[in-house]
Amino acid sequence: MKILFKRSDNALLPDIDAYIKYLNQDSMFDCYDSADLAGGYSLDDFDVIWEFKGLGGIQSDNHIVVHEYASLSTGRFAKLKNLIKNVRNPKPDLRIFLNEDVRKGFLFKDDIPETYRDMGLDQQFLNVSKTEKEFDFIYIGSISKERQIDKFLHSFSKAKQGKLHLVGAVEDDEIYTTYKNHPDITFVGRxxxxxxxxxxxxxVYGINYIPDKYPYTLQTSTKMLEYSALDLKIITTDYKWARDFESIHNSKFYFLNDQADFDLGGIEDFPFENNFNAHDYTWDKVFEKADIKGKLKAINK
Incomplete structure (x- = not known):
């Protein structure tokens, strides 16, 4: 099965790299990333077209089509956007959802085969040797008002808290302009x-700043997996998925209040605990749990 993973412009999607590495270990599969082909390909060269879904996509009777829904729609009218995708997106041969909540959010009621595939960890996060700590806090992810990171930065910047590094694309110029000259805040960029x-x-500490609102409360925080694998002390907003994750892994996180008040003294005195087993979340384990190979082989018959 020759598989094309379609990567939209500027999409990081480490999931694609993980899929290709995993599936290409099996001689039945031959996988490619569209971003590596520089436009020099035809869909007719492939048996399977794998799309990470927004709105639209290909309709083909000559290919196996896989639709992956790794998240629900965000922003204004998010639930309406989910409904539009339900109605407008072509029907694939297989759907893959992040979890049951994401599947329910799209309201599909047909009999198309499906599976759940959670987020995973690259082996690099398990192989990092103990390194000397160079700064206090790290935030990885989108730097945008949609994620309300400006609310956190406002609170953080009011007093001497330690050094914070922000890793990710800055999606709001106002945030960068406001804090770019702050002596304790470093924009690392993408x-x-x-x-x-x-x-x-x-x-020392990993910041998981996720708004307590739909759909974020229902979805896996990849940065929480990564922070836990690196044994960082986790500071997070208080929402359902984070509380469930803490309980499942018998860990202890510092939960910020609704005002994102940042109490350095309280954080330093907090009894953080991390009992997360990163080996259970490697991509290979995640793909095996989702039976990715089995689903592909079944629809290829």
């Missing part, structure tokens, strides 16, 4: 995914 484990391991 970096290659392979560099993130080494950078993050140099922090």
């Amino acid at each position: 970096v290659p995914y392979k560099e993130i484990p080494e950078i993050a391991s140099k922090a």
